[in-house]
Amino acid sequence: MRFINLTRQTEIGANSYFLELDGKKLVIDAGLHPKHEGEAALPYYRSIPDGSLDGILISHAHQDHIGSLPVLMRRQSQARVFMTHATAKLSDVMLHNSVNVMSRQRDELRIPTYPLFTHREADHASELWQSVGFRQYWTLEGERIPRPNHELTFEMYGSGHILGSAGILFRAEGKKVFYTGDVNFLEQTLMRGADFPEGEIDILIIETTRGDRELEVGYSRKAEERRFLAAIIDAFKKGGSILIPVFALGKTQEILTMLHLFKCQGALRHVPIYIGGLSTKITILHDQLASHAPRQYEGLQLLDSVGPHVLSSRDVQTTQIGRRRIYALSSGMMTEKTLSNQLGERLLTDSSQSVFFVGYADPESPAGRLKAAHPGDLVQLDQGQPSQRLACQVSEFDFSAHAPRELLFDYIRKVSPKMVILVHGDPPAVSWFDSRISKELPGTIVVIPEPGKEYEF
Ligand SMILES: [Zn+2]
Numbered sequence: 001m002r003f004i005n006l007t008r009q010t011e012i013g014a015n016s017y018f019l020e021l022d023g024k025k026l027v028i029d030a031g032l033h034p035k036h037e038g039e040a041a042l043p044y045y046r047s048i049p050d051g052s053l054d055g056i057l058i059s060h061a062h063q064d065h066i067g068s069l070p071v072l073m074r075r076q077s078q079a080r081v082f083m084t085h086a087t088a089k090l091s092d093v094m095l096h097n098s099v100n101v102m103s104r105q106r107d108e109l110r111i112p113t114y115p116l117f118t119h120r121e122a123d124h125a126s127e128l129w130q131s132v133g134f135r136q137y138w139t140l141e142g143e144r145i146p147r148p149n150h151e152l153t154f155e156m157y158g159s160g161h162i163l164g165s166a167g168i169l170f171r172a173e174g175k176k177v178f179y180t181g182d183v184n185f186l187e188q189t190l191m192r193g194a195d196f197p198e199g200e201i202d203i204l205i206i207e208t209t210r211g212d213r214e215l216e217v218g219y220s221r222k223a224e225e226r227r228f229l230a231a232i233i234d235a236f237k238k239g240g241s242i243l244i245p246v247f248a249l250g251k252t253q254e255i256l257t258m259l260h261l262f263k264c265q266g267a268l269r270h271v272p273i274y275i276g277g278l279s280t281k282i283t284i285l286h287d288q289l290a291s292h293a294p295r296q297y298e299g300l301q302l303l304d305s306v307g308p309h310v311l312s313s314r315d316v317q318t319t320q321i322g323r324r325r326i327y328a329l330s331s332g333m334m335t336e337k338t339l340s341n342q343l344g345e346r347l348l349t350d351s352s353q354s355v356f357f358v359g360y361a362d363p364e365s366p367a368g369r370l371k372a373a374h375p376g377d378l379v380q381l382d383q384g385q386p387s388q389r390l391a392c393q394v395s396e397f398d399f400s401a402h403a404p405r406e407l408l409f410d411y412i413r414k415v416s417p418k419m420v421i422l423v424h425g426d427p428p429a430v431s432w433f434d435s436r437i438s439k440e441l442p443g444t445i446v447v448i449p450e451p452g453k454e455y456e457f
């Protein structure tokens, strides 16, 4: 087997990995870096000769895993592309949105290479994708077979991260190679926990996102949901509203499900809920796919049950923020020009308002800066606007879509791989796994793949 990490650094960036198994060449995931721009946001595709791949496999529809797929497909037009049905539906929406964002950035930030692909290319790309079901055996020729044979096959396993997300198991050369993708073993509010293979695995390529922090003692999703509800009720007592910055895909639907459950319990009954832009399109897809991909509350139609109001960018700048309202707006990192950034600007200096964070934010992003600020600090959410003095309440909740490191380690122990390749983590996260595995599983070889370097196993 040959392996190349196509990311440009050891980090959670533009995820993409080259694998050669049984003479077949493939790439898993084709991400786009959320913090870099232009060519630098792409994985290092130049290390694979154009026209040389047999297959491209996608684990899930987050930008850091599919954002550059049309670029990779342009270079590798002969390669077949596989993903689950829900990932295909979601990726289509995500890529078109990405064209819009890049077109705006071309003008605003003067990036001449943007957009990296067009709406037409995104349409053309999605027509070529082949949807595969969970726990089915497929060949890279796109044939579903009843049982694995001597040739290279792959299977998708639910990874519990977002709708349609999958880990991918390859069988070749008498070995099993498993790529976890982004995984959560715990139940979320809407998503079920991962449903991963349990037998022995030879080579495990595993995400390490949360390797840098331990799970809080006594943490449970249910208890965190109760704390969240109590905080919402408290915040309303101050006479204001709540902004919840959320990723459009995944976190928005998790929060809407929570709000639905709270309403079923008789809480927050007449509280108006607002969402916007891309979140609306993605929520419609979650409703359409409710029984087509593993999740809880199969029959639950979020838009009907929660009845959120939809806000445009213009609404966000002019609407009366009011009291006792919940604004679950993207982006999760409060990136400039997004709805959550624009509303954040408006309520930052008002002590009756609140901002609740429910997920990860890069420390250098506007959300990261706001999380780190103390009351009275000057905070700048938009570089084009003056800093403002922080007066609103800022709180944080842990509704992560990634497995805590302890459970990832348990999984490694369970499948006792001969080799573990650590990916999708910042250096401190990766090194926690490195030392834990080296100490407790001395028979397992640990590889921290250097970007661009070719490994032969
Ligand atoms: Zn993800």
Ligand SMILES: [Zn+2]
Residues within 6 Å of the ligand: 012, 015, 062, 064, 065, 182, 424
């Ligand atoms: Zn990811």
